[in-house]
Amino acid sequence: MDLHKGLSLPALALNVSGAVLMLAGIGLMATTASRLQNYRVAANLHGGEVIDLGEDARPAAGQHGAMARVVAVPHVVEAPQDPDFNLRANTSVLVRHVEMFQWREIKVGDSVHYELDWVDHLLDAGHFVDRKGHANPVGFPVSGKQFDAGLVQVGGFKLGPILLHGMPGTSRLTPDITALPDNLAASFTRYQNYLVTSAKPGDPRLGDVRVSWDEVPLQQMTFVGRIDGDRLVAATDAADGKGYVVQLGNVPVLDIFPDLPVPPEFVWTWRLLSVVLASLGAFALIAAKRGRGDPQLAAGLGAAAVGAVASVLWLHADTTVMGGWLAFVLAGLALVTWRLYRLR
Template sequence: MNLRRPARRWRAIALVAMLVCAGAAWAQDAEDGEPVGEPLSGKALSDRDFGVLTRQFGLDRRVEMYQWRREFGIASQGDGYERVWNAAPIDSSGYSPGHANPSRMPLENRRWWSESATLDGKPLGSEVLRAIGEWRVFRPNFSRLPSNLAATFQPEGDGLGSSENPLDPQIGDLRVSWRELRLPPLEGKLELREGVWRLRPEAAAAALNAAPAREPVATAAAEPESGGWSPGWFAVAVVLALIVLYRLRKRRQARR
């Protein structure tokens, strides 16, 4: 009689049980709402006016115009004027002659958000991006810059500028720069609610620009799904079944 076969068989059964338990534990972590993968931004975001692309979670275009700004001095010295870069038009209707600003911005500031971000194959809520995303300046590839804008703008710093001489800008000149939104580590900050990744209440409270987070409904979270076993209970059942089989085999061997 070969005694090695039963031993090998039981070792194989034990290995299968260990794998089932490990898989069940992994599945239980995912079910409990703890992400296990890396977030994906989905479709690339594009500033079509300038042909700028990013594969991050947001794209921000910042436009500044060179303008006059009044400096209020003491009564004996009067008011003075300085030239500054500003992201919004400065009203110069009350300024002295020779200090007029353009009445409007030729280009507008714009922002795009990813609408198809996912994590572990499930949607990532837009409020997550807005609350904890970090804007970082980046220098785009301007190979797709349309010809009409290429005639007006030239590379300047990390963006583009319309000044003929960047060292001597004139009133009304523009400069454009871009930022992309990146996500910090998400461990401990998210939970899965109704199939969508949302900020945990404590993470939302810690984010300075987060909207007030709604508490999840306790009854809905505690109610089990009908018609199926959770991965944890399935693993326990497998282990119990193996124990029962092992004891039955021992009894049979003892009777023989």
């Protein structure tokens, strides 16, 4: 018993419980910081932490520069138009495909044969093995092109060009023959979902041209991108080299990025609890030394202890968070100084 000579059993219990509570508070804060930092490191591979704004979200103050998840059916404000064919569509991207009926050379082993088929690029018959009777036209009368919508919105956000082009899915558009300019209306007729120059659309001849258009269907999609004012754009500094995601349907963040750990919940609750535990520990240690506790002095010591360790842990991870914890330390030390002054 000489080891504890002069130290009563209640004082010893207060010292032990105080130390345990202080360590528990610091440990809880360190665990919370570690989980949050691990999540941020994984999230930074894709551009940063993702704010889940949900369906049909609108821009709000304080969001600039953050990654966000928005779910919406895209709304085309300024529709794309093919000026040559006077064709407009309610879609994000309109693509014109042009094909010509040409000779194709097909080689199978030592055998060579030729057939007429629709091809979207010019085939040079000058390189054919048998050029006689298999000459192709020397050029296309019209070329394929892509036309982007002038403005597409998801919720209250305008889509940047990369996300605009990332929208999945295509469907064939049925052209309106009545909208054709007079010069093209004399050359083209509609056959199925094509405009063709064939006199007999079901029996095309060499040099006939057919034109078709693809559009992106407007349906519910999930967009992840960086907020730039009222725009949603790709994060060009993302470590994954992409910085955006567009998927069909309402897709949760963890399904979009399966490599992400589960984001820590109730971070501020755990932080507050860590300060409370450390403060209770300080209260017990003060009570063991002075015979009675001091709530204000204990709160200052608890805040200073937890804040000091947190500042060190966030020093190289996030200077903003580190600065916040450092301010918390100074507030705790100010409370301790004020209380000691009053006690004196």
